[in-house]
Amino acid sequence: MDQREIWAAIEAERHSLADMLDALPKGGDWDRPSLCEGWRIRDVAAHLAVATQVGNAAALIEFIRARGSFNRMIRDSAIRYAERPIAGIIEEIRESAYSRRLAPTTKPLDPLFDALVHGQDIAVPLGIERPMPLEPARAAATHIWERGFPFYPQRKFRGLRLVATDVDWTVGEGVVVEGPIQALLLLISGRPAALPSLTGMGTAMLGSRLG
Numbered sequence: 001m002d003q004r005e006i007w008a009a010i011e012a013e014r015h016s017l018a019d020m021l022d023a024l025p026k027g028g029d030w031d032r033p034s035l036c037e038g039w040r041i042r043d044v045a046a047h048l049a050v051a052t053q054v055g056n057a058a059a060l061i062e063f064i065r066a067r068g069s070f071n072r073m074i075r076d077s078a079i080r081y082a083e084r085p086i087a088g089i090i091e092e093i094r095e096s097a098y099s100r101r102l103a104p105t106t107k108p109l110d111p112l113f114d115a116l117v118h119g120q121d122i123a124v125p126l127g128i129e130r131p132m133p134l135e136p137a138r139a140a141a142t143h144i145w146e147r148g149f150p151f152y153p154q155r156k157f158r159g160l161r162l163v164a165t166d167v168d169w170t171v172g173e174g175v176v177v178e179g180p181i182q183a184l185l186l187l188i189s190g191r192p193a194a195l196p197s198l199t200g201m202g203t204a205m206l207g208s209r210l211g
Helices: 003-022 041-053 056-065 070-081 086-096 109-123 134-147 181-188 192-197 201-210
Strands: 160-164 175-179
Touching: 003 041, 003 086, 003 109, 003 134, 041 070, 041 086, 041 109, 109 134, 109 181, 134 181, 160 181, 160 201, 175 181, 175 201, 181 192, 192 201
Parallel strands: 160 175
Antiparallel strands: none
C-alpha cells in the first residue's frame, strides 16, 4: 500500500469504528473488559480518541509520569482520558478520521494497525462481527512482524511459519500455523482471542508463546 492508500484505510476504519461505538448502549457495555488485559471498552476507545492529540512534549510528560514504562504510559493516559463523556470520545474518533498527525516515533502504518486491532479489542468481547479489510490487514501484519517493539513477534513465534489463508502473506520458518490474516494479525499482537480461528500443527505451540 502507498501512503495515500494507507491514510484512506485509516480514515475508513476510524469512521466505521465511530459508527460502531455510536450504536452501543450508553450503559454497561462501555465498562466491559476489552481484549486488552486491564482495559475496558471505554479505555480502548479513549486511547484511539487521544492518539492524534499527543505531541512530543505531552508524550514526554506522560512517559516520565509512567516512570519510563511505555505500556504503563499508554494504559494510564487512556484510563484518564476515558473519564470524559462517551459522546465526546466518539466524536473525537470521528473527527480524527481526517487527521494526518502521527504520535512521536510512529509511521502511518502504526495508526492503521491501531485502528484495525483496537477495533477488534472492542468488537470481539461484545460479539460484534467486524471484518478487517484484507490489504490493510496484510500491510499492518507485515509492519508489526518487521518492527519488533512492542510485540517482538519474530522472537515470540520463532520456529513457526505463519500462513494467511485469505491473502498472500507468509512469515517465519518452521511448523505451520494457518488462518485468516485478521486472526494472524491479532496473534502477532498478542491476542489469544485469535486462537480458535487458527489451524495447523503449530497451533499446539501457541498457548505457551502467548503466555
